[in-house]
Amino acid sequence: MGWKTLDDKDLTGKIVLTRVDINVPMKDGVVTDSTRIDRIIPTVRDILAKGGKPVLMAHYGRPKGQVVPEMSLEPLVPALAEAFGVPVHFASDCIGAPAKKAVSGLPEGAVLLLENTRFHPGEEQNDAKFAASLAALGEIYCNDAFSAAHRAHASTEGIARLLPSCAGRGMAAELGALEAALGQPKRPVVAVVGGAKVSTKLDLLGNLVTKVDHLVIGGGMANTFLAAQGINVGKSLAEHDMTDTARDILTKAETAGCEIILPTDIVVAREFKAGAENETLPADACPADAMILDAGPDTVAKINATFGNCKTLIWNGPLGAFEIAPFDSATNAAAARAAELSANGALISVAGGGDTVSALNKAGAADRFTYISTAGGAFLEWMEGKTLPGVAALGG
Structure with a gap:
């Protein structure tokens, strides 16, 4: 310290x-x-x-x-x-x-x-x-x-x-929580990274695959990774120009011994609105005219089982379009499991960055996480492994 x-x-x-x-x-x-x-x-x-x-x-x-x-x-x-x-x-x-x-x-x-x-x-x-x-x-x-x-x-x-x-x-508590999560964490460590774009979280993903044992990828980012594996994602939000990068990250993770967890089943709909007609399908069965808006129950079961086998969790970003039901189901279910394990003392859970706090509050899980960071950019840059000037200067 x-x-x-x-x-x-x-x-x-x-x-x-x-x-x-x-x-x-x-x-x-x-x-x-x-x-x-x-x-x-x-x-x-x-x-x-x-x-x-x-x-x-x-x-x-x-x-x-x-x-x-x-x-x-x-x-x-x-x-x-x-x-x-x-x-x-x-x-x-x-x-x-x-x-x-x-x-x-x-x-x-x-x-x-x-x-x-x-x-x-x-x-x-x-x-x-x-x-x-x-x-x-x-x-x-x-x-x-x-x-x-x-x-x-x-x-x-x-x-x-x-x-x-x-x-x-507050600063000391934040630094202590972050050190416990990535500096000298209790292993195994699992990270959840969600959100819309791979391009905004390249440094983050690149750093995490060398630091954690399991990496759950959700949200629109997961669609890009599915597309990188040759899976048709229909009209889903995805960065098709980032598929080579996604494959590089998968290769880097394999070399580092980090398990990447992507959706194995998906919730799809033809329109993005509350209560939209939807169906749950295997990840490789998205209709050409549909959008992937959430991870399915089999994926959530896998994520929750991984949480149960880990000692430390870092969470940044939702697993689906959490803003509207029913596409908040995966985020809510996984957050509830993480909160339960944290409350029981079985898991050290640290979460932060942008939509993360909103998603965990909406799921009713935030108050049982070990630590919730209200910092946006600083939390992300720390997760990316960058030196934070305001912390580095606190030597004396």
């Missing part, structure tokens, strides 16, 4: 510059999903309990280095105050006189929120001068924004090289 936590730092009387992810959905100035705010509560409360003064840095939206009033963080103050149970002050800029004045006037037991870091072009450019302006505000840097850790920005990477640094509670 090359990174330190809040427990390694003396925070008494110290200004703790804390990078958080509060890029939350809002409507009419009100937060509609507080998940990301809830995740930073332990870090903020622990800094306060250890005698530190939390000064929060965050981005919101994509203002591209310009001041965009609609992307101000100020409307988040009431939601943050309610979540933390302490007063939350606001600075109209993240650097310069407004920030310095707000920091110097911050009373003990209160939190300060700085304005959107992306209002300055130096943030995304990881500009040394801008990073130094941020660092000048505090004495310790704490990163609790794993979801932004794949970005080498001033508030995630540059500042970490200028101040004593550590991981916040």
Whole structure:
């Protein structure tokens, strides 16, 4: 473990510059999903309990280095105050006189929120001068924004090289979960990778076949792999120009001793709508005018049996068109089995990335997984085996 936590730092009387992810959905100035705010509560409360003064840095939206009033963080103050149970002050800029004045006037037991870091072009450019302006505000840097850790920005990477640094509670929990899943996992390991396109997950698949014992491929991606094996997939979503690549991945998996699990039976329909007339067929029997929209029950039985024989599960992406019934059946059934095994302590399950969280929530399984990552790009890049700048910088 090359990174330190809040427990390694003396925070008494110290200004703790804390990078958080509060890029939350809002409507009419009100937060509609507080998940990301809830995740930073332990870090903020622990800094306060250890005698530190939390000064929060965050981005919101994509203002591209310009001041965009609609992307101000100020409307988040009431939601943050309610979540933390302490007063939350606001600075109209993240650097310069407004920030310095707000920091110097911050009373003990209160939190300060700085304005959107992306209002300055130096943030995304990881500009040394801008990073130094941020660092000048505090004495310790704490990163609790794993979801932004794949970005080498001033508030995630540059500042970490200028101040004593550590991981916040959420960041530490995420890194611990990921290390348990791919770093030093309990074997056998199974990964589920779904989604529409092979082309967006090439690095991911290429890395996983060398790291896991079983790889379940679902969603539109599975259709591309079936097509690569000469199977007619009808009007299904598939990348026919990626079949050579799919065959390369199959060969690489065989060489690495990784079992690839593809659908052996399929659920097909002529139209993609809720309750559409459908039928279950062998994987090689898709009619020319039909679409494959889900994996069938035999495939689910195979997946669930594999889960039962494994110690660790990594999940990214649904097995079918989970957004509408009945094409959510395979995802729901497999998620329920993974959740059951996890709750019983038989399986360490880590899931994350895009539609994954939505799919597992819809299946009613998310709360029983060992760890659910709310990070999108950072989670995927970690699964791809890439170094995350915001993590690598947390050395001291």
